[in-house]
Amino acid sequence: MIVSITRIELLSYSKLKAFFAFNSKIIAELKQSKCKKHSVAGNWNARVWYTMTLWENEADLNAFYRNGTHLEAMKKSKSFSPHIQSTRIDRDEMLGWKGAKKLFTVP
Numbered sequence: 001m002i003v004s005i006t007r008i009e010l011l012s013y014s015k016l017k018a019f020f021a022f023n024s025k026i027i028a029e030l031k032q033s034k035c036k037k038h039s040v041a042g043n044w045n046a047r048v049w050y051t052m053t054l055w056e057n058e059a060d061l062n063a064f065y066r067n068g069t070h071l072e073a074m075k076k077s078k079s080f081s082p083h084i085q086s087t088r089i090d091r092d093e094m095l096g097w098k099g100a101k102k103l104f105t106v107p
Contacts, residue, residue: 001036001054001055001056001057001090001091001092001093002054002055002056002057002058002061002088002089002090002091003052003053003054003055003088003089003090003091003093003094003095004052004053004055004061004065004086004087004088005050005051005052005086005087005088005089005095005100005103005104006050006051006052006084006085006086007048007049007050007083007084007085007086007101007104008048008049008050008051008081008083008084009047009048009081009082009083009084010047010048010049010080010081011079011080011081011082012047013046013047015080015081016046018079018080019049019080019081022072023040023049023051026070027040029064029068029070030053030064033060033063033064034055034056034060034063034064035053035054035055035060035064036054036055036056037053037054037094038051038052038053038054039051039052039053039094039097040052041097041101050097050100050101052094052095052097052100054093054094061088085104085105087103087104089103
């Protein structure tokens with residue numbers, strides 16, 4: 001299994017609406033995909049957001065990430081986020097958010 005975790009730092013609070021618009025569409029598509037589990041968490045300042053997904057294999061993960069709304073969001077990501085980091089780890093279950101957030105260095 002593969003856990004994919006992404007840290008997204010929004011350019012400004014004015015970008016929250018665009019982020020949530022894409023994120024709600026992505027979550028709807030996740031529910032229709034081969035994703036086993038998904039979760040979203042924010043930081044106290046509401047400018048930094050994290051997403052975490054659990055996948056059976058790399059092929060399923062890449063098929064989702066490279067298509068649909070997620071692909072569109074990646075193309076437009078620089079307009080609402082100057083700093084996006086992601087990591088993938090082999091693991092049978094998703095991490096707790098405290099541990100997942102520690103995987104990222106702040107740019």
